[in-house]
Amino acid sequence: MSYDLTPGEELTHILYAAQSLLDANYPLDRLRDSAHVDGMAPLADFGAFLLSLPEESGGAGFSALEEAHLHAALGRHLLAPTALASTLAARIALETGRDGLAQAIASGETRVCAGVSTRNDHFLFEPDGAAMAVIRTDDGLNLVGLKDAEMEPATAMGHGRPLSRLKDVRSVGNGFKADEETARLHALLTSAQLLGVARAARDLAVDYAGTREQFGRPIGSFQAIKHHCANMAIGVEMVSAQLDMAAIAVRDGREDAAFQTAALARLAPRVALQNARLCIQIHGGIGFSAEADVQLFLKQAHLLRNYLGATDFLSLPSPMFPLAKVPA
Amino acid sequence: MMLELAPEDVAFRLNARDWLKANVPAAPAPHEGHPSREYALEWLARLHASGWSGLAWPADYGGQGLSPTRMILWYEEYVRARAPSALDCTFVALNHAGPTLIACGTERQKTFHLPRILEGRSIWCQGFSEPGAGSDLASLKTTGRVDGDHIVVNGQKIWSSFAHIADYQELLIRTEPGSARNKGLSWVICDMTLPGITIRPICNMAGVSHFAEVFYDDVRIPLSEIVGGLHNGWNTAMTTLGIERRTAAMTLQLELSVKIEELIDLARPAPGTAAAEILSDLRAEAAAVRAMTYRTALREPATPFDGSLVRLSYAELAQRIHRTAVDILGAGALAEGPWVHDYLESYSETIAGGTAEIQRNIIAERILGLPREARA
Structure with missing residues (x-):
């Protein structure tokens, strides 16, 4: 037993299988139709919504580490936050003793969308066909029913993916509140998706910089472009290394799990937004157009950042406190 | 994992x-x-x-x-x-x-x-950079002419940390006459007490002299002091730089996680203030630099050039932490003190051992595979 950060075989296998599923069912060009709604059946069949639940609860018996890496892969494909909401909803249902509901959610039979409710704004993302929602509020995460929800379609940022506004947030009731463990998983997995967005933006930018020619050579041979790309790579490396630290801490119930997850949640949105911005810049005119996929990364980063929310990071003790300040 | x-x-x-x-x-x-x-x-x-x-x-x-x-x-x-x-x-x-x-x-x-x-009985310094060979190390000009069983060294090195208090120097010189770039170099152990060596300490912007300029005037070094073979110095030097980019910086990288706690302790910002936001970001990045340090040390197989990612993240974060300290100190930073000293010293982080710009080129070309720039 020792420290080891080499990805294990199980993780490699899961990611390999997930990649074929994502390539087949969620290619990026599906989003050229802005009314497109991501179906959840392929992910449900894959067991994505109960990957890290113990087998006795009907789960696949993997851990938060595999789950985090799976969500990074989903993030690359700009999956609707419905996938996140379904994963979290199954957890909340189990925590509150609703095993049947958990099964219905995990199998994709009950669709659960994601939502955000802050002081002035109450939104649901792709709510079509959803019976429930996992809504992020300033006080935490709630699983609510949408039977009596009073909502109306809204135009998403930049005429983006389907969005509805809750006319009266009280119409969905209080629902069931996620416990601390599920709230932490929410931060971990949403951050993982942001990492996926940052990676996809980096790769698209590097690809374009290597092929687009101006002044008779690929623009990626110019230092100004290279350095943008290097900054994107640095951001990805920081978040991805921190994701492993946080995921391992969560998986093992380590004392520093709260700190590591909060650090990750602080970094991931910043890097995703930075990479989306630089990706647009490197693409020039086409990056600013709605005809290329580039702009989708930016909008997804904004969406996920808001679904993630903020925590008071400074109030959490650091595992690297100087010795003089280590609590006894 | x-x-x-x-x-x-x-x-x-x-x-x-x-x-x-x-x-x-x-x-x-x-x-x-x-x-x-x-x-x-x-x-x-x-x-x-x-x-x-x-x-x-x-x-x-x-x-x-x-x-x-x-x-x-x-x-x-x-x-x-x-x-x-x-x-x-x-x-x-x-x-x-x-x-x-x-x-x-x-x-x-x-x-x-x-x-x-x-055992702590000898101090070494590095003799790589020259006034005309900084980021472009391969353009170095200091020569070593083979003369019997000695080489006779003439030229100048610069930014050699601790040269004036060192016993030995790892000296990279051009030993093959007429050679160019990284060919024909040798890596030599230079005894700093040899006749013909003149050392001029250089004061840095923090007001202390820990680096120096070294002049060589017909310095005779036995051939037996060459490391890794005559004219094979580039390969030997790359071994050294490779080591620098891997483990040695670990302590500095981890230290940032302690420094940021000390800075938070110094600032004690109220929640929600701009200072709290800035310190939260720095703290998260320090955690990530620690995570990258772990990854670099603990992931097999080691990925070449990953060292550049963590090194650059560390260097720029170290500078931002110290800049923030000076912002927090306000007028207090106008007087010498530990944070102020380290702040001024931190300007070297993105210059020494490969500038931030060169590191970004390495990341873009070697890790991301972008086309190389036209070079002389």
């Missing part, structure tokens, strides 16, 4: 913690000159006496041959105990010269130098 410790590793950590608690000097290290040499050598001798020197060196050469896990444990305890900076005048010997000799040196060179380095 796991971060669990065997009971022996836990015992190792606690042992390190106790030892450091009992042995870290109370007095801070002097910034420059012979007092800094004496302080560093005394500290290294003390480390050595208790089996804490040459941690990454193989046991065959008197090192501890520590596993990556134990290296991390030791350095975490080290920085949390606020032990003397590892980037002192023993750094080049322990982290460049020693490992290079282990990799490329002759038996005689190893037998003579390695114990002296480990």
